[in-house]
Amino acid sequence: MNDEPISQAEKAAAIGTAERARSAGEAPTLFDVQEMELNFGPQHPSTHGVLRLVLKVDGEKILEAKPDIGYLHRGTEKLFETETYPMGIPHTDRMDYVAAATNNHAFCLTIEKLLGVEVPRRAQLIRVILDELQRLSSHLVWLGTSGLDLGAVTPFWYAFREREQILDFFEEYCGARLTLNCMRIGGLPFDLTPGWIERLLEFVDDVPARIDDYEQLLTDNRIWKNRTVGIGVISAEECVEYGLTGPILRGSGVEWDLRRAQPYECYEELDFAIPTRVNGDTYDRYIVRVQEMRQTVRIIRQCLDRLEEGEIRGKVARVIKPPAQEVYASIESPKGELGFYCVSNGTNRPYRMHCRPPSFINLQALPRLAKGHLVSDLVALIGTIDIVLGEVDR
């Protein structure tokens, strides 16, 4: 229900009621005003960070939702210009802070494209493993928090148990758990520690059963379906018009995944499916993400099979001074297309570094998705877009 958009006439009528009360000389009370302005955030448990939404609501029906962003703006793009190329990598950690590895990857890929450096095969495979682990952990955070928004508390703890294990793998690899800084231009900073591969294999063998657990709690749950089926429907055409990428696009039926569409590293030789659904509602996006989690397991297994001894750093000069040119490179981050556009001018610092953050662009669709739904659905919609405010605001 509630899918019909609010017409101008309805809105005018709502405002009219308030006007009449005012002109009658009475101070309008909360009950006279049909249209109420509600501040949703920035301190609200379900906005996943410091997102502020200015809502116009009639009762609990949302007439208009306006995202107000920028509370976490740190000028990351400007910071890139002030520092040398390798010094930019730690800044990317702090953009999408639940998926630092993919951020590092996109940044390094751009600079490598600028330099024309070949990344050694072992480094490529390890990068893909790290990426996919990061995708798994990011989707786990998404699953837990968006479940929590709809009142399902238990999947949150299950998901965070697994995420904790993934963070342990990262910690063992590079010493950090959240802001990983785990890639370098031309390759990787470290080789794998002994026993890491065996432990990882053991873990990924366990993951499908764990995903079954979450699905047991949610997928066929009547209340979960009530809350997600038909909520925030967006068609494939609209997705493309808004520039939405990632699971949102795939949930609307477009089989578009940069890992397949423009393969980077060694993705073209790996065998994995791109899950898609057709309805484009919150439930379908949930299914797509859960299926993607299952696919990451397959990708990690294949990469571990192919792993051989070898170099982990390509041939990169100590001082990186790329020729003056402009490049764009992008990868499929857990949230969608994450790209960097770099303009170099022949010095050791970028002239301009622009980021295409999937969260920021996907967030554009929120006002369109939220219109006509209830306040309760709004939290489901914020969850389903899967935003990280660090990336939205940069």
Add this chain to the structure above:
Amino acid sequence: MKLLTPTVLTYLKVLILVATVPAIVGFVIVFAERRLMGFMQVRLGPNRVGPKGTLQGVADLLKLVTKEDLTPGQAEKAVFFLSPVLAVIPALTALSVIPFGPPVKVGKVSMPLWVAADINIGLLFILAITSIGVYGIILGGWSSNNKYSLLGGLRSAAQLVSYDVPMGLALVSLLLMTLSLSMVEIVQRQQATHLWFVFPGLLAFFIYFVSGVAETNRNPFDLPEAESELVSGFNTEYSGVKFAFFFLGEYTGMIIISCVAVTVFFGGWLPPFPNVPAFDFLGVIPPFVWFLAKVGFFIFCYIWFRTTFPRYRFDQLMALGWKWMIPISLANILIVALAILWTPGRTDGLVTLSWIFGGFFVLMFLLAKLRQKLARRDRLAAAPPSAQV
């Protein structure tokens, strides 16, 4: 003996009730809830305060009592002060008619020692007095002068009013069997008819308990609070003792719903199979313990629901109440009435009804399982074969 006149006895019983229930709520239920939720959610839960964390309730209470008691500047002061009281007093009052055990024979007189007030309209009294509690929530939400609290208060107003109806109707179908509103007599009648009323009243029980969960604002019907939507809703602005009162009101509400379920549907203080000689050994355990054990089971169900279900949306909650529960409970009254009229004066009709309901529920359960399996199969079939892990 002269000292223990009925009046003095009643005062004593009330005193014990009011003194123990908050303690039980604070120490046992809160601890059990947090610990059980911990186990269900692969974490430990509180285990630091006192032996195995058992004193966590004391610590929580101390924290609440010593917190600063804030009143928002724009709040409606008097109402803001009054509403937590309105939430907790009716809940505690309703406890007075709950029989925790059978009447005790003192000499030749049978004395209702286990119930504070054995009044002949006990059940009606509970329904009436607990629905006053909703004012506490509505007024609390309104007087805070906070938009989120207002939304929470309005939600609870609509929710509690609409779920009172199916709850009352479910109990009406029970009254056809009990023929009395007195809580003590309801239990005695279950002993006399050799039948816990949950069996012929299986449908009524489900409607009653679901409505009861909704009445107490617990998951999956915790919309007035809705942490992730309304940031605690009606109690956002409350702190310290006033918050503790709302908290106490909610948990006492849970106890009352469970107590009524046990008394009306599960034979109150009676052990299972009270009239079968083979099970006489169950009578060794005192009736009081049986009663508390049964209540404990329902409290456990509350906690279990909380960890299992997501939250309903407001309009879906209303649809469930008005479009499903009320028509079903009306039909249930008709069915039970027909079963009683079929064999007037005897319970054969009710026993037959029990079997029909039992078979029906088993069938529904199996169908639901089957449907779940089919849905899963379809999902797997829709995914490409290479995608199956």
